[in-house]
Amino acid sequence: MSERIYLFTRFERFWHWAQAALIITLLFTGFAIHGSHSLIGFRKAVEVHEIAAWLLIGLWVLAIFWHFTTGAWRHYIPTAQNIDRMVRYYAYGIFIGAPHPYMVTLERKHNPLQRLAYLGVKLVINPLIWVSGLVYLFWGSLYGKLPAGLGLEQVATLHTLGAFLMLAFLIVHMYLATAGHTVLAHIKAMVTGWEDVHEDSPAPGAGARPQGLRS
């Protein structure tokens, strides 16, 4: 017998998928501006990139507000504990069908690796892209007001660095989305909000096992 829990609220799912679409759009247009491909003209790429950037900034403002008002920010508090078990699972257990070492509950939606990765995105990649992107966007007005040595070249290089990090994250994230107990399980949960919790799992919220890890 399996139990279902409502893991992702409507706003979280909207936030996730809108963010996904915007980030993919921004990567596509950004690398066109960068000159890595010419599937879209420069001007069109710049215009779409700017619109998508403003939408993403708006979305982030909403999401930050949401995280702090709902307390959801706690899901990203990192922990080093049992991280090795997660690593071992992805390196070995997953191939032999070992059970997932992490027990998802409403209070702890993300496993230790996820926490670390998402926190990295939120504290490193996003601010890097956001700050360098805004300076880039307002370069015309900021010109001459920034410290010497910080030219458009440096700003653009930082922005591109952020883009590469985001691209790397996106690839791994998209792959690990298929690493649930079925290939589509995580993706289904992110679409419907409902996560299946299985009978051989400990009861949700039992708190018997610290950090939500199975013994």
Place this chain on the structure above:
Amino acid sequence: MDTTRSGWRGLAGAVLMLAASTFACAAVEAGGTVAAPAGKPASKSTADHSRFKELQGPFKTGEDVTRACLSCHTEAARQVMGTRHWTWEYVNPDTGQKLGKKTMLNGFCIGDRSNEAFCQSCHIGYGWKDASFDFTAEDKVDCLACHNTGDYRKLAGLAGHPPYQRMEFPAKSGKFVEATDLVKVAQSVGPTSRRTCGTCHYFGGGGDGVKHGDLDTSLNKPSRELDVHMAADGLNFTCATCHKSDQHKVAGSRISMTGADPHGAIVRGEKTDRNPATCQACHGDRPHKGTGHAQRLNDHARALACQTCHIPEFARGGVPTKMGWDWSTAGKLTPEGKPFQLKDEHDHVIYDSKKGDFKLGQNVRPDYVWFNGKVTYTQPDTKIDPNTRVAINTFHGTPGAADSRIWPVKTFHGKQPYDTEHLTLLVPHTATPDETAFWYNFDWAKALKTGAEATGAPYSGKFGFVPTSMLWPITHMVAPKEKALGCMQCHTADGRLAGVPGVWMPGRDRNELLDRIGFGLAGLMLLGVVGHGGMRFLLRNKRTHGGEH
């Protein structure tokens, strides 16, 4: 019968008058002014010069006309005499170099000295045929050169005079030019026009469009596509609309240009020393209206001259410009000893025994250089290095500096005579028919000797030919905005600004190392997940729980 007839006549007359007056009213209402008398173009002037008794003639010479002009316009000649249109002498305020057509060298006809009777058909005076010309004689000023409204032409060889008798022109061509009707020309004077300025400025270097590349006869009646400001059926600017003159001093100079003009538009009545001929003088320095893209374009004005995007190509009007001129091949003759010309498939001369080989260009994409408006010249006394291409002029500018912008230019390549001992460029005597002129004798030794005597430059008697280059600023033939350059013209690896320093441009510039590391990282991630996924797929049957516990 008589009464009836006169009655009918009266009625017919009344009807005609009614019709005429109705028509006249219609004309007034439609146009706001009464149509000018038949055969005379409508004029906005408050004076009809044909009614002035001073201009009834007869006039034997141009000087007679000038004296008549000066009897009313008492100060005009003195004003003209203060300008370089008259002196052909100009001290560059930026560099102190003594320039002006009298002294300067170029890569086209090379120099004026010893050829005055020919070249001075473009002097706004009468009779400058050698150094004895009196620059203080007011009646030598040619008012008609700039103020004629047609039927006035100063012929090469007449030292600035128009023909006063019917004459064969060019000599021995079998073509004839009628005597100038000075009374008619004097009575129909008017403001300068594209045609009057163009009579000389289109033909610099000895032919239509030769020198500048952005000035040729196609601008007499340009389409909107060719020049958005001068379009005959549009704004219909004359040269003087931008090159605003004050007391006969005409604004704008290609020797001392305004490289950057980071200011708003000049307001009517504003006291300012700014050059009124810049784009910004009317448009201001942030001319693109709107948000987003428009403001981004405005930000480009910090690095780019307006002309860079708005003049996508020069020589666009169907008249080719000379991109190259090799004097060293001049002087070839037919077996009968006659000079000849060769033409390309468009019937344009590409070889002339008098001048050498030409390279022509139409719809030419400009080169781009940082330029602050300052130009220095290789002068007749400048030592040159004959082992490299000699830059006859050098455009100065600092990449990224506040006083400089990226400008479009025409790059011209010449090959011309120089003194192999003194290492100076030489001015040949070419154009006036005598025993030493190159065009009549095809003997460089004689032509260069006479030329050197006229310029006063020391001459060793030994000469060779050296490759030269000249830059010409591209600033006319402004295209309509929809024809301005798109982003991709520059924001790409091999765009128009490839190799231009001082700007960092997305699409053109990137950090190659970061690209390698970044795409390498993404590639490794991809490889990792594909490998991991592949393993999961291959081992799917070995799972103890079958994957679905």
